[in-house]
Amino acid sequence: MIAALIFVISLTALLQFFVSYCRSILFAARASELSQPARELTGISAGRVSGEEFRRFMQLVRLCPAHGDDGQAMAAVRVYYSILGIFRSIAGWMSARFSGWLTSERGNCAYFAAVALDRRIALSRELMAQQMLSH
Amino acid sequence: MVVCVCRAGSARRYLSIVFYLAAEFFGTAGRFFVFWRFGYTSREYFYFYYYSDALIVICLYFVLIGLYSRVFEEMRVSRYLRVAAVLLLAGTAWIAYEVVADSRDRLLTHFVVELSQNLYFVGVVLTYLLWGAVVKLAEMRTRIVQLVLSLGIYFSAFAATYAMRNVYPSFALWRYTPPLLAMALPAAWGYTFLKVPEEARLATAQVVAPTHR
Numbered sequence: 193m194i195a196a197l198i199f200v201i202s203l204t205a206l207l208q209f210f211v212s213y214c215r216s217i218l219f220a221a222r223a224s225e226l227s228q229p230a231r232e233l234t235g236i237s238a239g240r241v242s243g244e245e246f247r248r249f250m251q252l253v254r255l256c257p258a259h260g261d262d263g264q265a266m267a268a269v270r271v272y273y274s275i276l277g278i279f280r281s282i283a284g285w286m287s288a289r290f291s292g293w294l295t296s297e298r299g300n301c302a303y304f305a306a307v308a309l310d311r312r313i314a315l316s317r318e319l320m321a322q323q324m325l326s327h
Numbered sequence: 328m329v330v331c332v333c334r335a336g337s338a339r340r341y342l343s344i345v346f347y348l349a350a351e352f353f354g355t356a357g358r359f360f361v362f363w364r365f366g367y368t369s370r371e372y373f374y375f376y377y378y379s380d381a382l383i384v385i386c387l388y389f390v391l392i393g394l395y396s397r398v399f400e401e402m403r404v405s406r407y408l409r410v411a412a413v414l415l416l417a418g419t420a421w422i423a424y425e426v427v428a429d430s431r432d433r434l435l436t437h438f439v440v441e442l443s444q445n446l447y448f449v450g451v452v453l454t455y456l457l458w459g460a461v462v463k464l465a466e467m468r469t470r471i472v473q474l475v476l477s478l479g480i481y482f483s484a485f486a487a488t489y490a491m492r493n494v495y496p497s498f499a500l501w502r503y504t505p506p507l508l509a510m511a512l513p514a515a516w517g518y519t520f521l522k523v524p525e526e527a528r529l530a531t532a533q534v535v536a537p538t539h540r
Contacts, residue, residue: 206487
């Protein structure tokens with residue numbers, strides 16, 4: 193009984209910490225401006241982006257050489273995006289306000305993926321420039 | 328990860344984190360050695376795993392106290408926090424002892440397992456209180472926010488795993504969860520130290536999940 197209670201309390205705390213952690217990553221990414229090439233590639237204008245683009249951006253991110261230090265944050269945001277998707281399909285129709293919040297959160301996830309893509313493009317260019325210099 | 332913290336120029340500011348990461352590294356290396364030498368099902372590995380785990384959780388506990396000191400640094404209450412932390416640690420150890428006092432034959436083994444479980448749960452409660460203070464005081468340092476939240480995820484995931492292991496002890500998933508969780512915390516901290524500059528600020532109210540509002 194006590195173990196079950198501890199489990200429920202811990203799981204509730206875990207969910208709250210996880211959501212807040214992912215939101216802190218997303219808001220930190222929101223503060224970053226996208227470069228022009230990244231805007232052209234992703235089609236993002238004036239910071240507005242649809243949550244549906246997240247998967248496409250993540251596929252593009254996977255095509256670029258890995259940074260090695262953002263994998264954990266990307267994994268967390270991927271899980272968060274999936275949780276939002278589940279909530280949208282089971283509870284999104286209940287309230288228009290909640291549905292709007294879910295849509296905006298998914299948009300933030302997509303923007304985070306675009307920022308990650310931008311960083312990886314910049315890294316790829318840097319690597320290419322270094323290679324050109326060494327030859 | 329120790330190198331990440333040092334590279335970010337934050338080793339002195341986050342000394343307890345450096346200490347914890349070093350302890351985790353040596354603990355993991357020791358576990359690997361004992362695992363390789365004696366095997367997974369050996370008594371030696373069992374003892375080593377739980378004793379090192381208890382010590383590592385105590386180190387993590389000091390990281391938490393360090394974060395408390397950082398959040399409350401303007402109030403100059405770090406001395407009181409340290410005293411409260413030692414009292415709480417002693418209280419947790421006493422409760423763990425009371426729980427296992429009847430099993431005289433394997434008292435120390437039961438004690439160390441019980442202590443680890445209790446410390447994880449106390450960690451969840453303390454991190455939750457700290458997160459409440461961060462929100463209430465409108466703490467805006469992104470690094471502090473992310474360090475506290477990742478610590479909260481770690482403590483609550485471990486506490487939930489331990490609780491479920493008590494209910495379903497033979498379920499194989501509980502064997503693999505702790506090592507995966509143990510990797511997640513240094514990875515999250517590594518991301519914070521490498522990607523989030525010390526001067527980065529964040530409106531905490533934005534971060535709080537809608538359930539807090």
